[in-house]
Amino acid sequence: MTIDGSKPIHMGKVRNVYDAGDGKLILESSDRISAFDIVLADTIPYKGQVLNDVSAHHLQLVNRGGVPNHYVTKADDRSMLVYGLAMIPVEVIIRGYLYGSAWDRYKKGGFALPHGTEQRKGAKFPRAVVEFTTKLEASDRPVDINEILRNEWMTADEIDYVINASLRVHKIVEENAAKGGILLADQKLEFGRNINLANVPILGDEVGTPDSSRFWDASLYAENYAVGGDQPSFDKQYVRDYLLHERGWDKQRPKAGTHLTEPLLTPEVVARTTEKYLEAQRRIIAAA
Ligand SMILES: Nc1ncnc2c1ncn2[C@@H]1O[C@H](COP(=O)(O)OP(=O)(O)OP(=O)(O)O)[C@@H](O)[C@H]1O
Ligand SMILES: [Mg+2]
Incomplete structure (x- = not known):
């Protein structure tokens, strides 16, 4: 089973989907990031691996907890084999x-x-x-x-x-x-x-x-x-805040569904976002 060289049958905002034959699919998590349903040109290193690892972990927990799901097995660091669903x-x-x-x-x-x-x-x-x-x-x-x-x-x-x-x-x-x-x-x-x-x-x-x-x-x-304040979260909050307040998206932003072609994020915003995703992964997997 390999996805090398084959074309995705679907490219979502974050995942690429490949036909694995026999009614199964490969879901590959990329480092792409979307905010407000807009896909950025910037990527977040390690994000795809974190998503694949954390999702595989939960799908297995949930299976054992009695909720049948599409998970079959991990395929590689950023991919998993799943049953195809409509x-x-x-x-x-x-x-x-x-x-x-x-x-x-x-x-x-x-x-x-x-x-x-x-x-x-x-x-x-x-x-x-x-x-x-x-x-x-x-x-x-x-x-x-x-x-x-x-x-x-x-x-x-x-x-x-x-x-x-x-x-x-x-x-x-x-x-x-x-x-x-x-x-x-x-x-x-x-x-x-x-x-x-x-x-x-x-x-x-x-x-x-x-x-x-x-x-x-x-x-x-x-x-x-x-104090009725915001709760910091382990996700793309830095990206959203940066786009809203430093890039003017609080006043005007691209339409939902747009794929941007020019990078917008600073190296610091990218690095902090990677760190947040990795910290979530550490805490969730270590907790098991
Ligand atoms: N077992 C499965 N069988 C078929 N499709 C699946 C399965 N699991 C997830 N999907 C679909 O694969 C896609 C995953 O890609 P991704 O998460 O990047 O998409 P998205 O941006 O959330 O949505 P969209 O595909 O509408 O752009 C989603 O459309 C999701 O509904
Ligand atoms: Mg999705």
């Missing part, structure tokens, strides 16, 4: 805390707080909340269950299954991260279908990586929460 065009967001777009929507009256949640940025929900967003549009838009049913993206039974499986995955990733001093604030999951494997949706894509999850440093949480 992806469901909906992303699942599991939130443990009131933060990010949920906090923004809450302030505008567009997010219902679970009973017992404190009305403060970064508040922990008494129970994790599951939401859905579109996958095939340039930027993610929340969708409700009625829209999913109406578009026949999932059946009611599939929605039930996906909600329960996602909560289970969230708990497994959360408990593992806690051992490394990391809080799992929220994460995104994707499911697909493969009737040869199971008659329920199969968890696919990446699980518990710094690209798909918002990880916080547990030791800094209480202090930041007390």
Whole structure:
């Protein structure tokens, strides 16, 4: 099994997908980075290896925890062999805390707080909340269950299954991260279908990586929460902040879906971002 010289059948923002024959695929994680759904020309050294390693780790944990998924085996440092799925065009967001777009929507009256949640940025929900967003549009838009049913993206039974499986995955990733001093604030999951494997949706894509999850440093949480402040996370936050505040993206930025051709990041921003991804990997894998 080799991907040398063969052409990807799909190039996502971050991953290249190759046909491995026999209904299987190779998912190769590149060092590409996207921010606000815009793919930068800059790359982040080691990012692909971190994503592959951390995702493989979680997919195996989750398999043992009873949620069947697409993982077969690691192929090399930045690639894994998976079962091919027909992806469901909906992303699942599991939130443990009131933060990010949920906090923004809450302030505008567009997010219902679970009973017992404190009305403060970064508040922990008494129970994790599951939401859905579109996958095939340039930027993610929340969708409700009625829209999913109406578009026949999932059946009611599939929605039930996906909600329960996602909560289970969230708990497994959360408990593992806690051992490394990391809080799992929220994460995104994707499911697909493969009737040869199971008659329920199969968890696919990446699980518990710094690209798909918002990880916080547990030791800094209480202090930041007390003042209603931001929680630094183990991901591309430096990149986003740099683009917003040093590159003027807070006023104007390229359209979602754009692939940039000119590098924008300073060597310092790149190095700090690599360091954050590597630290997340160290803490998550060492915790196991
Ligand atoms: N087991 C699988 N079978 C088929 N497709 C998969 C599987 N696991 C993940 N995928 C898809 O492979 C792609 C991975 O690439 P990547 O994560 O870079 O994409 P993305 O930028 O998130 O989305 P897009 O592909 O829309 O650009 C995604 O489209 C994802 O849905
Ligand atoms: Mg993706």
